[in-house]
Amino acid sequence: MKVFKSFMLAMGLLSLSTTVCSQAFAHGTVCAVMYEDSNYSNHAYIIWGLNANSTYVGDSWNDKVSSVYVAPGCQLTLYQDSNYQGLPQTYTQSAAFVGSEFNDKASSFKCTCRY
């Protein structure tokens, strides 16, 4: 019985966090999410706000991004070098894989939403 209660509590917390997460997306507070591996897996870098730029993703994220979630109405441009230099690639929708040309390359980004 105790195990069952813990399980129900865990499920409750899980659904709560899922709800909070979808609300953040629905309300447009998240522009995009970059993932370390393809298919939206491994570590996630959440890009908050409707208009968020970064001249450098930081040493722990440099040349690591492999997939991107893009919120509805938003677009994310990745650049292969810092300070928006190098080859750019714009994503208007989520991509389970950023493409072989862009895999493990992104160093800076610009993210904007239409609303």
Ligand SMILES: [Ca+2]
């Ligand atoms: Ca790079």
